[in-house]
Amino acid sequence: MTVVPLQLPRRLLEFTLDGEPTRVPEGSTILDACRAAGKDIPTLCEGDTLTPKNACRVCVVEVEGARTLAPACSRRAEAGMKVSTDSERARTSRKVVLELLASSTDLSTTPRAAEWIKEYEAKPDRFGPDAARVNETPKIDNDLYVRDLDKCILCYKCVDACGDQWQNTFAISVAGRGFDARISTEHAVALPESACVYCGNCIEVCPTGALSFKSEFDMREAGTWDESAQTETTTICAYCGVGCNLTLHVQENEIVKVTSPHDNPVTHGNLCIKGRFGYQHAQQRG
Ligand code: SF4
Ligand code: SF4
Ligand code: FES
Numbered sequence: 001m002t003v004v005p006l007q008l009p010r011r012l013l014e015f016t017l018d019g020e021p022t023r024v025p026e027g028s029t030i031l032d033a034c035r036a037a038g039k040d041i042p043t044l045c046e047g048d049t050l051t052p053k054n055a056c057r058v059c060v061v062e063v064e065g066a067r068t069l070a071p072a073c074s075r076r077a078e079a080g081m082k083v084s085t086d087s088e089r090a091r092t093s094r095k096v097v098l099e100l101l102a103s104s105t106d107l108s109t110t111p112r113a114a115e116w117i118k119e120y121e122a123k124p125d126r127f128g129p130d131a132a133r134v135n136e137t138p139k140i141d142n143d144l145y146v147r148d149l150d151k152c153i154l155c156y157k158c159v160d161a162c163g164d165q166w167q168n169t170f171a172i173s174v175a176g177r178g179f180d181a182r183i184s185t186e187h188a189v190a191l192p193e194s195a196c197v198y199c200g201n202c203i204e205v206c207p208t209g210a211l212s213f214k215s216e217f218d219m220r221e222a223g224t225w226d227e228s229a230q231t232e233t234t235t236i237c238a239y240c241g242v243g244c245n246l247t248l249h250v251q252e253n254e255i256v257k258v259t260s261p262h263d264n265p266v267t268h269g270n271l272c273i274k275g276r277f278g279y280q281h282a283q284q285r286g
Contacts, residue, residue, distance in 0.1 A: 015081040022077075030061055030072040030083055039085055042094060042116045044101075044207050045155035046073035049268045050165055053156045058097045058116075062087045069093055091120060098122040104133040106150045109209030109220070133179055138217070141190035144198050144277050146217040149182050151210035158183060158202035158211055166270050171196040183210075200276035204259060204269050213257040226251060234261060239274040242266075246275050255279040 010025035017033055024033045029052075034041045045056040052074035060069035064082035069090060077083075084090065098117050102124035107113035117124070124131075138148035154174065163170050171194050175184035185194035203211045212220075219225040230251045237244045244267050247259045258279050262269040 013077060013079040015077050015079060015083065017083050018085055024077050028077050030070065030075050030077055030085075031059060033077050033083075034061075034072060034085060041072050041085060042098075042112070043073055044110070044153060045157060047157050047205050047207075049262050049270075050157055050160050050205060053160065055155045056097065056101070056153060058094055058101075060090055060093050060097075061085045062090050095120040095122045099124045099126065101153050103127040103131040105153055105208070106148075107153075107208065109151060109212075110153075110207060113208075134182060139190075140214070140217070142192050142198075142214075144214055144273075145191075145200060145203055146212055146214050147183070147191075148210050148212070148217070151208045152183055153208055153210075154181060154183070155207060157205040157207065161201045161205045161270075162196075166268070167197075167199055167201050169195055169197055169199070172202065198273040198277060199271060200258075200273070201270045203276075204271075215256050219251075219256065225256075230256065237271070237275040237278075239278055244271055244275050246271070246279075248279065255283060 010027060012023045013026050014021055014023050016022065017037060018039070020037070022033055022037060024036065031041060031043065031046065041061070042058045044058050045053050046059065052071070054071045054074050057071060059072040061072045062084040063070045063075070064084070072085070094116075098113075098120055099122045101107065102113065102117055102122065116122075132150070134149045134152070136149060138146050140146050156174065159173055161167060162172050172183055172185055174181055175188065176182055185191060185196070200213075203213060216225060230249050232247050232249055234245055234247045237246050245261050245264050247261060248255050249257045249259065258271070258276055260267055260269045260271050260275070
């Protein structure tokens with residue numbers, strides 16, 4: 001069943017998007033308008049369940065008369081505004097952002113990163129082989145999830161999901177400054193010694209795979225992770241009476257990870273440890 005949340009009707013406003021008159025409901029972002037018009041704008045730190053952080057700047061567009069480029073994910077459309085999504089200035093900016101990110105972090109598990117690097121002719125190699133920002137081995141300190149900070153672009157989505165936007169556990173935050181900045185538990189303790197309750201809501205929003213299920217991490221290491229061979233089935237968690245939706249990702253008859261639909265009006269993609277990781281119980285066949 002699709003649940004359509006009731007809202008007050010919003011007025012439409014008109015602006016120009018790449019030379020075309022465009023009408024969107026008041027309060028829409030430029031990114032909302034682009035998506036409605038079928039325009040493909042790269043995004044990384046934007047999340048459909050989170051307040052925009054404006055951290056990555058890969059979504060920038062040009063607004064006529066503005067001194068600086070605007071992040072499409074957070075800038076709201078205004079009546080009469082003239083926006084160019086594919087100007088030379090916007091494309092150059094996206095290219096440089098992709099070069100800086102891809103030269104300093106491992107984007108190998110970031111969906112569409114390779115495609116964008118090609119599209120914008122980004123050349124991350126021009127910064128040389130020593131540009132890696134973190135360069136450390138993945139943190140495997142529990143049986144449920146792995147933190148591979150070489151893949152972290154410091155988008156803050158996990159911090160927001162763990163903190164005041166959803167989970168209110170505040171187990172992780174950004175520690176350090178500049179090149180040393182990284183996602184960390186308090187005093188950099190291992191996850192089992194931290195406040196983490198293993199809800200996995202940080203994994204749900206991480207755009208790069210820096211945070212991943214241990215099952216996915218192990219299968220990627222073994223070379224057996226194959227999304228094209230996986231099915232996704234959405235069902236209802238049986239562990240308690242709340243009735244959260246679970247999407248089971250199954251490969252070769254094994255549940256390999258569990259996500260949750262972001263458009264669910266109650267849970268918005270969030271779960272607790274039972275829904276997120278309790279699938280191992282369902283797979284006990286002995
Ligand atoms: S699993 Fe939950 S509690 Fe633990 S760091 Fe992630 S969001 Fe925070
Ligand atoms: S771990 Fe993932 S969600 Fe968290 S800041 Fe890094 S890239 Fe973003
Ligand atoms: S996606 Fe818009 S600033 Fe990151």
